[in-house]
Amino acid sequence: MSEVDELPRFPFPADAALEPPAEWAQLRSKCPVAHVKLASGDVAALLTRHEDVRNVLSDPRFTRPTPGDDAARIADSEGGGIYNSDMAEVIPQHGEAHLTWRRGIGKWFTAKRMNALRPGIAVMAEQLIDEMVAKGAPADLKASLGFPLPVWVICDMLGVPDTDRDRFSHWSDTMLSMTRYSAAEMKAAEQEFWRYMAAHIAAKREQPGDDLLSALITDPEPMSDRTLIATGIGLLIAGHETTANMITKMVAMLLSDRSRWEQLLADPSLVRTAVEESLRLDANLGVGLARYLTEEIEIGGVVLPAGTTAMCGMAAANRDEDAFERASEMDLSRSPNPHLAFGAGAHACLGQPLARTELQVVLEVLLRRLPSLDLAVDVEDLRRVEGLVVGGLVELPVRW
Amino acid sequence: MKITVDQDKCCGAGTCVLLAPDVFDQRDEDGIVVLLDAEPPAELHPLVREAASVCPAAAISVSS
Numbered sequence: 184m185s186e187v188d189e190l191p192r193f194p195f196p197a198d199a200a201l202e203p204p205a206e207w208a209q210l211r212s213k214c215p216v217a218h219v220k221l222a223s224g225d226v227a228a229l230l231t232r233h234e235d236v237r238n239v240l241s242d243p244r245f246t247r248p249t250p251g252d253d254a255a256r257i258a259d260s261e262g263g264g265i266y267n268s269d270m271a272e273v274i275p276q277h278g279e280a281h282l283t284w285r286r287g288i289g290k291w292f293t294a295k296r297m298n299a300l301r302p303g304i305a306v307m308a309e310q311l312i313d314e315m316v317a318k319g320a321p322a323d324l325k326a327s328l329g330f331p332l333p334v335w336v337i338c339d340m341l342g343v344p345d346t347d348r349d350r351f352s353h354w355s356d357t358m359l360s361m362t363r364y365s366a367a368e369m370k371a372a373e374q375e376f377w378r379y380m381a382a383h384i385a386a387k388r389e390q391p392g393d394d395l396l397s398a399l400i401t402d403p404e405p406m407s408d409r410t411l412i413a414t415g416i417g418l419l420i421a422g423h424e425t426t427a428n429m430i431t432k433m434v435a436m437l438l439s440d441r442s443r444w445e446q447l448l449a450d451p452s453l454v455r456t457a458v459e460e461s462l463r464l465d466a467n468l469g470v471g472l473a474r475y476l477t478e479e480i481e482i483g484g485v486v487l488p489a490g491t492t493a494m495c496g497m498a499a500a501n502r503d504e505d506a507f508e509r510a511s512e513m514d515l516s517r518s519p520n521p522h523l524a525f526g527a528g529a530h531a532c533l534g535q536p537l538a539r540t541e542l543q544v545v546l547e548v549l550l551r552r553l554p555s556l557d558l559a560v561d562v563e564d565l566r567r568v569e570g571l572v573v574g575g576l577v578e579l580p581v582r583w
Numbered sequence: 584m585k586i587t588v589d590q591d592k593c594c595g596a597g598t599c600v601l602l603a604p605d606v607f608d609q610r611d612e613d614g615i616v617v618l619l620d621a622e623p624p625a626e627l628h629p630l631v632r633e634a635a636s637v638c639p640a641a642a643i644s645v646s647s
């Protein structure tokens with residue numbers, strides 16, 4: 184026990200909201216496979232190099248921990264966190280079954296569909312910015328734009344009323360808890376979300392609409408009801424939480440050194456690469472991705488036995504000097520940019536074309552509508568969301 | 584330049600299509616990659632190289 188007590192606690196505390204903890208660079212160079220203690224007290228092997236993180240995430244033998252595995256738990260509550268939820272159990276995580284599940288929803292996230300959604304997303308972004316401007320500066324960009332935009336997009340796609348957003352955003356925060364909520368609260372949120380989605384799917388069955396869930400219900404080879412419900416919940420959580428946070432963090436990074444904003448104003452064709460560079464340099468993407476090692480592997484000369492939980496530190500990997508030149512610098516024209524913010528391999532973010540589209544559209548519209556946008560507080564005063572497995576800022580006060 | 588794609592590896596994330604729509608497409612039924620042009624003109628080579636290097640499934644190979 185005492186050995187475990189001496190291990191560094193992960194995630195590492197960070198002093199500044201947009202900057203990485205010093206431990207990452209040290210670990211990358213000296214200890215690329217580091218044993219750390221998670222919020223639960225369980226031990227995991229933390230990977231911080233780009234090559235190692237990419238290799239483990241792309242290795243078809245390994246996947247996310249599922250409740251049956253004896254994996255390290257992410258959260259400090261008795262339940263152990265999101266990987267131990269019913270949702271993680273119901274959605275197939277392995278091999279053919281996962282591939283079939285993924286391909287069934289893949290057609291809703293093709294680049295073609297995203298290009299078709301683009302004008303609608305732009306209109307919504309304009310409308311939200313109008314409302315923010317009407318209320319006057321300073322405003323919280325997260326509450327006014329970063330959060331409501333992706334919620335509207337994913338609700339529209341799933342055919343769920345976005346007026347319920349405060350309810351499912353609360354359930355989602357609770358289910359993504361690392362240290363903030365108790366096991367009982369997490370269970371209750373999951374059950375309420377489950378009932379909500381079950382009722383919604385029953386209603387769609389009666390009266391199908393032109394949306395993703397209706398299409399899955401009426402598919403000639405439909406998923407089981409439990410899988411449908413878990414998929415609906417999974418998409419609703421995945422579709423709003425990370426994107427809302429990323430919109431906010433991206434704008435914060437670009438405004439924290441205003442020469443970046445000015446570079447974009449002068450050359451808006453940099454929007455695409457600027458979005459990728461913001462994803463790469465996000466020092467606050469959350470705890471990272473866990474992989475349960477079902478077989479022994481060797482990483483950087485260290486043998487990890489079967490039964491190890493590997494924590495893939497994508498944010499640390501994204502600053503690896505061996506993978507990116509001048510890795511700590513924000514280069515808005517960096518290309519190619521093989522960052523790992525969306526993971527890699529068979530589980531790589533399915534919603535990444537949607538997330539990219541939303542981030543690009545928000546940035547384009549903000550540059551056009553509010554060229555004078557600026558932070559309304561000092562960068563030092565920005566605060567991180569604490570205690571969830573996903574990272575974000577509490578708020579982003581701006582003026583224009 | 585000669586491009587090959589491995590449809591078994593592709594995870595349908597569409598990154599390649601967003602970058603180079605003249606070279607890559609996705610099947611409508613499941614989003615898996617379809618190669619439109621295995622030997623694209625020189626002006627597209629940088630974007631194709633970028634697509635190959637950022638493909639999350641390493642499903643795109645390029646030989647010169």
Ligand code: HEM
Nearest residue numbers: 418421422425426429472524525526530532533534537538
């Ligand atoms: C900036 C925004 C986003 C980020 C940073 C992000 C990040 C990620 C990451 C890192 C994974 C990999 C999980 C793993 O390997 O264990 C993932 C998976 C996933 N994401 Fe995203 N995501 C974002 C937006 C979205 C959106 C908008 C959707 C759409 C609904 C979405 C849907 C999914 C789904 C369904 C998976 C699971 C894929 C699978 O297991 O096969 N994500 N995301």
Ligand code: SF4
Nearest residue numbers: 593594596597599638
């Ligand atoms: S980028 Fe790679 S994984 Fe994504 S669609 Fe293209 S080939 Fe498939």
